[in-house]
Amino acid sequence: MNSIRSRLTIGLLVGFCVLWTGAATALYLYFRTGLLAEFDTTLLANAQALAALTHQRNGIFELDFPGEFIPGFEGGPAANYFQLLSANGKIIDQSPSLGVSHLFPSTDSTEILQYLDLTLPDGQRGRAVSLRFIPQGNEEAPDSQLDKHLGASVILTVALHRAGLDHRLGILATALLVVGGLLAVSTGLGVPLVVHRGLSPLQEVAEHASRIDVESLQLRFPSSNLPTELQPICGRLNELLARLQASFERERQFSADVAHELRTPIAELRSLAEVALRWPGEPAASTSALKETLEIAMQMGTIVNGLLSLARCEAGLQKLDTVPVRVAALMREIWESLADLAREKRLAIFWNMAEDGSMETDLALFRSILINLLSNAVDYSPAGGSIHICVKTETVPWQIDISNSVTDLTPADVPHLFERFWRRDPARSASSHSGLGLALTRVFAKSLGLEIAAYLTTTDVLTFTLRPGSSIREEATMKIPTST
Amino acid sequence: MRLLLIEDSRRLQDSIGRGLRKSGYALDVTGDGSEGLWFAESNSYDTIILDLMLPGLDGLTILRRLRQKGNNAPVLILTAKDTVDDRVRGLGLGADDYLIKPFAFEELLARIQALCRRHYERPTALLAVEDLEIDTAARTVRRAGKTVDLTPREFMLLEYLAARRGQVISRSEIEAHIYCDSVDLASNVVDSAICSLRRKICPDGDRPLIHTRRGMGYILESNPP
Numbered sequence: 001m002n003s004i005r006s007r008l009t010i011g012l013l014v015g016f017c018v019l020w021t022g023a024a025t026a027l028y029l030y031f032r033t034g035l036l037a038e039f040d041t042t043l044l045a046n047a048q049a050l051a052a053l054t055h056q057r058n059g060i061f062e063l064d065f066p067g068e069f070i071p072g073f074e075g076g077p078a079a080n081y082f083q084l085l086s087a088n089g090k091i092i093d094q095s096p097s098l099g100v101s102h103l104f105p106s107t108d109s110t111e112i113l114q115y116l117d118l119t120l121p122d123g124q125r126g127r128a129v130s131l132r133f134i135p136q137g138n139e140e141a142p143d144s145q146l147d148k149h150l151g152a153s154v155i156l157t158v159a160l161h162r163a164g165l166d167h168r169l170g171i172l173a174t175a176l177l178v179v180g181g182l183l184a185v186s187t188g189l190g191v192p193l194v195v196h197r198g199l200s201p202l203q204e205v206a207e208h209a210s211r212i213d214v215e216s217l218q219l220r221f222p223s224s225n226l227p228t229e230l231q232p233i234c235g236r237l238n239e240l241l242a243r244l245q246a247s248f249e250r251e252r253q254f255s256a257d258v259a260h261e262l263r264t265p266i267a268e269l270r271s272l273a274e275v276a277l278r279w280p281g282e283p284a285a286s287t288s289a290l291k292e293t294l295e296i297a298m299q300m301g302t303i304v305n306g307l308l309s310l311a312r313c314e315a316g317l318q319k320l321d322t323v324p325v326r327v328a329a330l331m332r333e334i335w336e337s338l339a340d341l342a343r344e345k346r347l348a349i350f351w352n353m354a355e356d357g358s359m360e361t362d363l364a365l366f367r368s369i370l371i372n373l374l375s376n377a378v379d380y381s382p383a384g385g386s387i388h389i390c391v392k393t394e395t396v397p398w399q400i401d402i403s404n405s406v407t408d409l410t411p412a413d414v415p416h417l418f419e420r421f422w423r424r425d426p427a428r429s430a431s432s433h434s435g436l437g438l439a440l441t442r443v444f445a446k447s448l449g450l451e452i453a454a455y456l457t458t459t460d461v462l463t464f465t466l467r468p469g470s471s472i473r474e475e476a477t478m479k480i481p482t483s484t
Numbered sequence: 485m486r487l488l489l490i491e492d493s494r495r496l497q498d499s500i501g502r503g504l505r506k507s508g509y510a511l512d513v514t515g516d517g518s519e520g521l522w523f524a525e526s527n528s529y530d531t532i533i534l535d536l537m538l539p540g541l542d543g544l545t546i547l548r549r550l551r552q553k554g555n556n557a558p559v560l561i562l563t564a565k566d567t568v569d570d571r572v573r574g575l576g577l578g579a580d581d582y583l584i585k586p587f588a589f590e591e592l593l594a595r596i597q598a599l600c601r602r603h604y605e606r607p608t609a610l611l612a613v614e615d616l617e618i619d620t621a622a623r624t625v626r627r628a629g630k631t632v633d634l635t636p637r638e639f640m641l642l643e644y645l646a647a648r649r650g651q652v653i654s655r656s657e658i659e660a661h662i663y664c665d666s667v668d669l670a671s672n673v674v675d676s677a678i679c680s681l682r683r684k685i686c687p688d689g690d691r692p693l694i695h696t697r698r699g700m701g702y703i704l705e706s707n708p709p
Contacts, residue, residue: 256567259564259566260537260564260565263564263566263584263585263586264493264496264564264585266585266586267493267496267564267585267586267587268493268495268496268499269586270586270587270588270589271495271496271499271500271503271586271587271589272495272498272499274499274503274588274589274590275499275500275502275503275506275589276499278503278506278589279502279503279506285502292495292498296495
């Protein structure tokens with residue numbers, strides 16, 4: 001029963017039932033009260049007419065009952081009844097229709113006017129009014145002082161058959177029951193239909209959602225012709241789908257790249273081994289095959305280690321061991337291992353480095369970042385190109401810029417530089433680079449509270465900028481010793 | 485049989501190249517796409533082994549250009565790209581086979597043999613000329629039920645002659661298909677190989693099957709016209 005449609009349907013059905021029942025009851029009570037009031041008015045008029053005929057003379061009460069003028073009290077079917085009692089309950093007079101029977105109103109009540117339902121002498125239901133009054137002819141006890149002269153009062157009770165009233169009330173009740181039944185049936189049929197139609201946009205959205213799976217993330221929820229309540233939900237879902245699609249595409253590309261990066265060395269390894277086993281050949285060939293095998297193993301190890309480092313850093317499992325690091329000294333130390341290659345490529349190196357900057361950071365990660373940036377600058381600079389290394393410690397925040405000449409790099413390529421396994425060369429044939437270096441650099445930088453950005457300074461100069469991230473961590477703040 | 489390997493991995497060039505040469509194939513190797521296209525357009529190959537991701541010119545472009553120019557050399561795509569889309573695209577552009585890295589060298593060899601067979605419109609691996617039976621899959625030769633021992637190069641020469649049975653094949657064609665470009669123009673390596681092959685398949689005065697057409701070349705036929 002955990003569906004909106006069921007809940008809404010049941011709620012509406014119960015609500016309508018209560019509403020119809022309440023309305024029918026109220027209607028019945030309203031008409032019943034009206035009919036009863038009308039009946040009571042007739043009853044009272046009869047009683048007042050008889051009261052006007054009651055006289056007292058010398059302590060004796062008399063009712064000048066003209067039976068020929070009021071034949072209803074004479075007898076016969078559906079006859080009316082009256083009975084005149086003295087204050088002490090003694091019957092003074094009664095209608096011929098009563099015969100030997102009596103009406104028994106309460107004589108204890110001091111009420112002037114009292115209505116009551118009773119069973120008439122003929123066994124049918126009736127309604128009576130008892131009127132306490134002081135008959136005419138007693139000047140000493142006006143009506144206004146009746147309570148002081150109860151002993152001089154009489155009680156006139158007039159009773160009428162109420163079959164007509166009950167019949168009308170019965171017709172009313174039946175009519176209300178029939179109409180109520182019809183309303184209940186139409187409600188029972190209409191409510192589910194209305195609920196179904198009302199919830200159909202929600203159903204459409206649900207059906208649309210059920211069609212979306214991993215293979216169809218390009219689908220979007222319709223944004224037009226939707227109820228206003230659903231529009232923001234579908235809008236957010238579409239945004240979520242777009243992000244999910246981009247994420248899945250990245251993951252797919254990553255998986256394909258990993259597969260490709262590992263397939264090629266595995267193919268090399270397998271082919272090498274199979275050919276070597278089938279044609280063992282001379283010792284030199286075997287030595288060469290073993291050397292190649294070692295190189296392939298190391299290449300695969302680099303890829304796997306890179307992936308593991310990425311996964312560890314992204315999961316926040318990389319342990320940081322912060323120590324003071326002198327940036328300029330570290331840069332020069334790293335450069336020593338790259339200087340020979342830079343000389344071979346006849347690269348012009350320009351240093352602009354403050355020598356006195358130091359920072360508290362994890363040396364291993366920070367070193368990896370600088371090694372990646374500097375080795376990339378050397379590897380990807382064309383022969384005869386130039387590299388600019390600039391460490392600005394006087395600015396806040398501090399900043400390290402490493403620029404190098406590039407060829408064939410377009411502004412469209414720059415956003416992809418930090419993607420895992422992205423390479424400018426579609427053939428992916430540069431075996432010395434796995435395509436993980438810059439991805440690792442960015443993740444390492446993030447772990448250290450740094451941010452790294454790349455941009456083309458000119459069409460042929462690529463610059464990497466390293467500086468504290470927007471949420472600057474304390475250890476990422478460069479400390480400049482004050483001059484003494 | 486002469487093959488072209490267009491593969492940018494130096495290690496795969498070395499290992500596949502070594503294996504194919506040891507199997508008796510004449511092989512040209514290049515790691516650059518543009519150079520590979522030039523090779524394919526300049527020579528007649530019995531099979532081209534083509535990587536897809538290549539520097540210079542990608543494999544699919546090479547394939548498209550070859551087919552556009554009417555070059556119908558069998559092409560086997562050898563790549564790490566393994567999706568159905570990649571395979572469909574490659575085969576749709578005219579590749580004859582598709583092998584995904586990593587691969588078994590035996591399988592590569594078997595596929596190359598199958599492509600070479602198809603190239604010469606041979607449905608089976610068995611070639612027979614009179615009582616000479618050549619099993620190109622098992623790489624065995626029998627004459628009158630007796631096994632004939634041949635070197636890989638001799639086997640390849642015999643297979644080539646048998647594949648073009650009844651056709652006169654010039655020395656230059658044999659050089660191109662069996663010896664690649666490593667043969668000195670003035671050398672008599674083809675004549676020597678034919679002579680050696682004749683001795684092995686026609687011992688003890690058996691009926692000769694390889695005949696010389698003076699000034700034209702050689703023909704393998706049971707009853708030469």
